[in-house]
Amino acid sequence: MTNEILDIVGALFLLAGSIFCLAAALGVLRFHDVMTRLHAATKTQVFGLLLILTGVAVTLRTWHVVLLALLTIVLQIMTAPVSGHMLARTAYRTDQWDDEHATIDELGEDLEAAGFRNRTDETVPGRTRGPLG
């Protein structure tokens, strides 16, 4: 009896996780610039993976799988923000982000005050988005 309940719970976790991964993929496809896509790729995807691995652990129910899932989740949560940050920083400094819809840009203010200018600001006049934006 408990086995069947755990199987159903595991299946539900797997289903929910897949839905979040689908949403992440859709977000990466549909959002407008690198930054907003990164939000989808780093948060929704990590949460989807967390749910899927929980589902796997609940379904298989061995210590090895539980530890492996835990390790994977911890490493994912620790590494996803790092790669996300590197991409966001590069995207910002190569002007690949959507400043058309942006309401506030305090990094831009501070960088300008320090004398930094995006090269794309000069080479592509009148364009607010980068060549890949």
Place this chain on the structure above:
Amino acid sequence: MSEQAPTRDHETKAGKKERRRVPFQPRQILMLALIWLVLVGEVNVVTVVGGLLLGWLIMLVFPLPPVDHSGRIHPWRLLVLVTHLVRDLAVSSVRLMIYAFSTRVPHPGIVRVPLHAKADLYEVNTAELASVVPGTIAVDVRRKPRLLYLHVFDLPDPATRQETIDDTWALERRVVAAFGSAKELADLDAAQVPSARPSGTDTPKGDA
């Protein structure tokens, strides 16, 4: 601190202690061996010794500066931090999912958040976890003064930037509470008083 350690070491001990460039870090070896055991899934003499050897090899091949950490880990507060983390992850994922399926265009913004924790470890942890807090990603990090530039997914009204700052400060406090000493936590509480809040007009000096 951790960034400066190798250069300081190089300057003062160059010549007589050139061979100690790679610091021996038993804790790192132990952690790596533990991860190896989880990956292999078997505990016997071969895997334990093999894991320790691998950890030692990784320490030699990819040397990392030792982390300057004066506090200690509080299990209960760490649990609070992790619980908040999972809840934040869920909230931000659901919000992003709604955007992914709808046609609304978000209005992003980049907000400057000053931090108060003294050690690099706390700033790094706060920056990492801020990327999980609903709606933000760390775009840029500055060490001196300690500043975090967060890309907020949807910030239609710039007046609400204070919410982002408050959220990040609460996060910073949870990080220091989980990993720091009592003195560091008291220092942080003293630094985070509302009167010290920036008005948004002050521009910090420094190199970019």
